[in-house]
Amino acid sequence: xxLVLTDEQELLYxxxxxxxxxxxxxxRLRVYRDTRDPDGFSRELWAEMARLGWLGIVVPEAYGGSxxxxxxxxxxxxALGRNLVTEPLTGTVLLGATALLLGxxxxxxxxxxxxxxxxxRFLALAYQEAGSRYDWxxxxxxxxxxxxxxxxxxxxxxxxxxxxxxxxxxxxxxGGSETDPHGITCFLVRRDAxxxxxxxxxxxxxxxxxxxxxxGVTVSADAILGGEGQAASLLExxxxxxxxxxxxxxxxxxxxxFEMTLEYLKTRKQFGVxxxxxxxxxxxxxxxxxxxxxxRSIVMAAHEALDEGADDQRVLRLAATAKARCSDxxxxxxxxxxxxxxxxxxxxxxxxxxxxxxxxAAEIQFGDTAFHRQRLAALDGY
Amino acid sequence: xxxxxxxxxxxxxxxxxxxVRTWLDxxxxxxxxxxxxxxxxxxxxxxKGSYPEDVRRWLALMAxxxxxxxxxxxxxxGGGLSKAEARxxxxxxxxxxxxxxxxxxxxxxIGPLLxxxxxxxxxxxxxxxxxxxxxxxxxxxxxxxxxSDLAGLQTRAVRDGDDYILNGQxxxxxxGDKSDWMFLxxxxxxxxxxxxxxxxxxxxxxxxxxxxxxxxxxxxxxxxETFLTDVRVPRRNVVxxxxxxxxxxxxxxxFERNMIADVFKARDDRKRLLDMARRYVxxxxxxxxxxxxVIRDRIxxxxxxxxxxxxxxxxxxxxxxxxQPPGAEVSFFKLYGTELNQRRRELMVSIAGxxxxxxxxxxFSDDELALTRDWLRSRGNTIEGGTSEIQLNIIAKHVLGLPx
Numbered sequence: 001x002x003l004v005l006t007d008e009q010e011l012l013y014x015x016x017x018x019x020x021x022x023x024x025x026x027x028r029l030r031v032y033r034d035t036r037d038p039d040g041f042s043r044e045l046w047a048e049m050a051r052l053g054w055l056g057i058v059v060p061e062a063y064g065g066s067x068x069x070x071x072x073x074x075x076x077x078x079a080l081g082r083n084l085v086t087e088p089l090t091g092t093v094l095l096g097a098t099a100l101l102l103g104x105x106x107x108x109x110x111x112x113x114x115x116x117x118x119x120x121r122f123l124a125l126a127y128q129e130a131g132s133r134y135d136w137x138x139x140x141x142x143x144x145x146x147x148x149x150x151x152x153x154x155x156x157x158x159x160x161x162x163x164x165x166x167x168x169x170x171x172x173x174x175g176g177s178e179t180d181p182h183g184i185t186c187f188l189v190r191r192d193a194x195x196x197x198x199x200x201x202x203x204x205x206x207x208x209x210x211x212x213x214x215x216g217v218t219v220s221a222d223a224i225l226g227g228e229g230q231a232a233s234l235l236e237x238x239x240x241x242x243x244x245x246x247x248x249x250x251x252x253x254x255x256x257x258f259e260m261t262l263e264y265l266k267t268r269k270q271f272g273v274x275x276x277x278x279x280x281x282x283x284x285x286x287x288x289x290x291x292x293x294x295x296r297s298i299v300m301a302a303h304e305a306l307d308e309g310a311d312d313q314r315v316l317r318l319a320a321t322a323k324a325r326c327s328d329x330x331x332x333x334x335x336x337x338x339x340x341x342x343x344x345x346x347x348x349x350x351x352x353x354x355x356x357x358x359x360x361a362a363e364i365q366f367g368d369t370a371f372h373r374q375r376l377a378a379l380d381g382y
Numbered sequence: 383x384x385x386x387x388x389x390x391x392x393x394x395x396x397x398x399x400x401x402v403r404t405w406l407d408x409x410x411x412x413x414x415x416x417x418x419x420x421x422x423x424x425x426x427x428x429x430k431g432s433y434p435e436d437v438r439r440w441l442a443l444m445a446x447x448x449x450x451x452x453x454x455x456x457x458x459x460g461g462g463l464s465k466a467e468a469r470x471x472x473x474x475x476x477x478x479x480x481x482x483x484x485x486x487x488x489x490x491x492i493g494p495l496l497x498x499x500x501x502x503x504x505x506x507x508x509x510x511x512x513x514x515x516x517x518x519x520x521x522x523x524x525x526x527x528x529x530s531d532l533a534g535l536q537t538r539a540v541r542d543g544d545d546y547i548l549n550g551q552x553x554x555x556x557x558g559d560k561s562d563w564m565f566l567x568x569x570x571x572x573x574x575x576x577x578x579x580x581x582x583x584x585x586x587x588x589x590x591x592x593x594x595x596x597x598x599x600x601x602x603x604x605x606x607e608t609f610l611t612d613v614r615v616p617r618r619n620v621v622x623x624x625x626x627x628x629x630x631x632x633x634x635x636x637f638e639r640n641m642i643a644d645v646f647k648a649r650d651d652r653k654r655l656l657d658m659a660r661r662y663v664x665x666x667x668x669x670x671x672x673x674x675x676v677i678r679d680r681i682x683x684x685x686x687x688x689x690x691x692x693x694x695x696x697x698x699x700x701x702x703x704x705x706q707p708p709g710a711e712v713s714f715f716k717l718y719g720t721e722l723n724q725r726r727r728e729l730m731v732s733i734a735g736x737x738x739x740x741x742x743x744x745x746f747s748d749d750e751l752a753l754t755r756d757w758l759r760s761r762g763n764t765i766e767g768g769t770s771e772i773q774l775n776i777i778a779k780h781v782l783g784l785p786x
Contacts, residue, residue, distance in 0.1 A: 003696060003697035003700050004697070004701060262782060262784075265784060266783070266784065273785075274784075274785050276778075276784040277784065277785045277786060282774065282775065282778035282782075282784050283771070283778065285782055285784060286714075286717075286773075286774040286775075286778045286781075286782065287774070289714065289777055290714050290717065290718055293711075294690040294691065294694055296694075296697075297696075298690045298693055300693075321686045321689055321690065324686055325686065370679070373679055373682040373683060373686065374679075374682075376682050377678050380656070381670050381671070382656055382659070382660065382671050382672045
């Protein structure tokens with residue numbers, strides 16, 4: 001396989017870019033924030049994405065999806081990332097649908113995936129807690145046997161897109177000590193189940209998220225996703241795939257921020273000349289270009305590996321590298337973007353600050369660079 | 383292109399692969415089936431080199447098929463392979479861990495350049511001799527007064543009948559003492575800077591050519607100075623037009639940067655870095671692990687960056703046609719590849735600690751002495767072939783379109 005897009009993928013990318021340019025201008029993030037919009041995204045745009053088949057891109061046709069590949073998802077995510085799109089693909093598609101695809105029973109897949117593809121169901125993965133930071137194997141939420149089913153008690157934090165989720169995939173401890181990677185089990189929990197409460201979070205990047213509280217929530221035995229005590233592997237595989245797609249989104253954000261900054265360097269005049277004629281800025285702009293190229297290469301290679309059915313270790317290696325590279329690159333881009341814009345870059349009115357905020361949030365989402373370097377070192381046994 | 387066509391081409395390619403595999407395995411001598419430890423163990427060809435029997439035989443066998451220059455046209459001695467076939471050949475050679483039969487500036491720089499802009503006579507004269515490894519080439523670009531400002535070069539070429547008479551001095555001539563021919567830039571017009579430069583081919587055995595070695599901070603080096611005193615070069619050795627050399631010079635620089643970037647692709651260094659860290663900085667009670675978390679993190683960071691860089695080179699190759707002159711983006715390969723190499727050398731020094739401080743003599747292993755010299759030598763990577771600052775200028779201007 002070659003690291004170039006097919007004509008069909010190019011076309012899909014252009015379609016996605018056109019749609020978000022038209023329907024999702026970056027400035028809407030300020031409106032959602034200032035009006036305290038409960039959704040923080042457009043349900044019409046969500047429905048349009050469903051019609052275009054984007055929500056089920058990697059979902060097989062048997063479950064109502066398009067049965068395309070990860071590279072198709074990649075070009076869509078890049079296009080969405082360019083406009084800092086807030087529609088809840090992360091929770092529903094990257095995490096929720098992926099977890100179901102990897103760990104779901106036939107009945108679970110049939111129950112959720114077609115509804116995801118049509119845009120009728122929002123999902124979220126509730127895997128983090130107050131004490132976990134990036135170590136999601138630290139699970140205090142308990143699941144105890146109750147009758148023929150389970151009773152869940154605990155609090156999950158930073159549940160991405162959890163503010164609108166109809167159904168949560170929740171990690172809970174069914175055995176082992178608090179830090180034991182074994183003994184964690186994933187459960188499907190409906191939002192309307194008695195004992196569930198959801199509190200919306202207001203984040204710096206405008207993405208929706210929630211704190212999920214489970215107060216003795218009872219679920220039946222068939223709510224287990226991926227087998228009792230088997231969640232560590234399921235979560236790792238799910239998160240690696242979501243991390244790869246997230247890197248494509250970050251690449252899009254990085255590129256948009258870069259182009260905006262480059263344009264500013266060419267048009268903003270000081271001392272009677274465009275500021276982009278100053279070598280101090282030129283060289284930094286050239287370094288930023290290097291960041292975008294390196295990021296694109298690893299993002300493409302990681303998605304290609306998923307399409308080729310690479311083993312979990314290779315997926316981990318590429319996911320960790322892609323995320324580390326995109327995190328460093330995007331954060332640098334956000335910082336340099338604001339710096340090169342000068343005073344106007346610090347104003348709420350200018351879009352570059354929105355990219356700075358998203359860069360930081362995306363860096364922390366799914367683990368920062370140091371975290372992913374440690375994962376790679378552990379994988380290679382040093 | 384129909385589906386049937388592409389299916390047939392795939393099948394042809396697999397047949398080709400099977401043939402290549404069989405031929406390579408049957409013909410590659412034992413002495414070329416191990417990776418070279420230093421660039422000097424590769425075959426650079428030329429009249430002045432002496433190489434082991436297996437290396438010479440390998441060169442002759444491969445050159446006969448044109449496989450020292452697989453994608454060059456057959457009429458000039460090349461292999462006439464398509465890009466896809468050349469890739470298959472490279473893959474099969476890599477699979478058997480075979481050394482390239484030939485390397486050097488002929489194959490990597492002046493050959494591709496002549497294919498693009500040389501006249502028929504020049505192609506017929508020089509390309510087959512490059513393919514067969516008969517002539518080793520060196521580059522006469524930099525001068526004492528013309529480093530980053532290359533177009534400020536002063537070596538004069540004055541017409542005298544059908545010849546030029548050359549006077550001046552070139553520096554940083556890699557392997558000037560081992561090469562047979564030089565491609566060089568000379569000044570044929572003093573009234574204009576870029577428009578007064580001519581690209582010439584010169585036999586190093588011409589009277590008036592004198593070569594002197596340069597010693598570096600790392601010790602002995604392949605670099606030389608070349609002094610030119612009343613050197614007579616025929617005018618038919620001009621590539622392109624008189625005074626039209628600057629555009630050709632820049633094209634060749636892109637081939638050069640491409641070659642330099644290629645040198646810094648990850649090879650076996652990855653394992654070496656880890657092995658070193660485990661040996662010099664072991665974790666207490668667990669010798670598979672690295673004891674210092676900062677060293678461990680630097681290793682991982684470097685390997686991640688190296689992977690991204692290798693993939694970027696692969697991506698560029700996938701886009702670029704075989705033998706096409708690379709674009710300005712090659713400046714970024716040169717920039718980043720050389721910086722990666724410097725980081726790797728510095729990290730090795732950090733890992734070895736006091737054992738990295740040897741210059742020569744007892745108390746230090748050969749590997750330790752080599753890593754010290756390699757570290758020092760790597761400081762030049764971001765200077766030679768156009769400094770990093772020049773590469774950043776090129777990216778800013780030609781890739782990003784930033785104003786002067």
